[in-house]
Amino acid sequence: MLQAVHWPHHHGSPVLEGWEFDDDVDPDEVVKVTAPVGQPAGVVRGTHRWIEWILGRDAAVRAARKMGVEQPIIEVTSDGAPFVPGSDVGLSIAHTRGLALAAAAPGRIGIDVERSTRDVSRLARGLHPGEVDIAMSISVIGCLVAKEAAAKATGLGLGGSLARWPVLDAELSGSAPTVSIAAPDGRVVTTQLFSWGDHTVGVSHIPEE
Numbered sequence: 001m002l003q004a005v006h007w008p009h010h011h012g013s014p015v016l017e018g019w020e021f022d023d024d025v026d027p028d029e030v031v032k033v034t035a036p037v038g039q040p041a042g043v044v045r046g047t048h049r050w051i052e053w054i055l056g057r058d059a060a061v062r063a064a065r066k067m068g069v070e071q072p073i074i075e076v077t078s079d080g081a082p083f084v085p086g087s088d089v090g091l092s093i094a095h096t097r098g099l100a101l102a103a104a105a106p107g108r109i110g111i112d113v114e115r116s117t118r119d120v121s122r123l124a125r126g127l128h129p130g131e132v133d134i135a136m137s138i139s140v141i142g143c144l145v146a147k148e149a150a151a152k153a154t155g156l157g158l159g160g161s162l163a164r165w166p167v168l169d170a171e172l173s174g175s176a177p178t179v180s181i182a183a184p185d186g187r188v189v190t191t192q193l194f195s196w197g198d199h200t201v202g203v204s205h206i207p208e209e
């Protein structure tokens, strides 16, 4: 289950400019859904970071509900990975300018989203030669999104280094490219890549451990 939350460009608050909602998501509803989730320590209400966080939580609550969790409480591990205590439904959150996305599924899940047009030339220089070849077919942004989604699915996060998550292979035969990533703990994790409007979305699912 993937859930997107946008905020309307026409919304009055300058802080919210650039955010838009899905047509079927009422801004008043977001306030109700997110009221019990509080706010992250050290983040000032109304700032860009706060909006990003709150909309990510909103998307996650909606996604978890659609997976059958009636009253999802979202907590985070010491590494920053969101989870629903007492549930086998895994959750993941991603945001980029103007968009928050969440994914929920049994087991572990990781999601990442980037604008497909984002300038990643600096990050591209960090790819190793094998990854450069793969990036020719799935794009540099596809490689980066695949790594971040895999890093989230494991719950480890990137740990500050894209290089610790090498892309091993990309399978292009299905409707969505499937990218294999080597995690630092030796596991191979796969990420499916999707084009969604002008965004590239990666979803990495580890059904059970």
Ligand SMILES: CC(C)(COP(=O)(O)OP(=O)(O)OC[C@H]1O[C@@H](n2cnc3c(N)ncnc32)[C@H](O)[C@@H]1OP(=O)(O)O)[C@@H](O)C(=O)NCCC(=O)NCCS
Binding pocket: 052, 053, 056, 079, 080, 081, 082, 092, 093, 094, 095, 096, 112, 113, 123, 144, 148, 151, 152, 153, 154, 155, 156, 157, 158, 159, 160, 161, 162
């Ligand atoms: C998890 C990680 C990949 C987050 O990536 P990001 O680009 O900073 O931000 P995203 O919007 O994609 O994702 C943020 C969300 O990831 C989730 N997250 C954070 N740590 C996580 C972890 N260890 N495991 C799973 N999910 C995690 C959180 O829900 C967070 O949102 P929230 O703080 O609002 O709840 C992070 O580990 C990281 O290493 N960031 C560094 C950024 C970087 O180096 N990017 C390379 C350029 S593409």
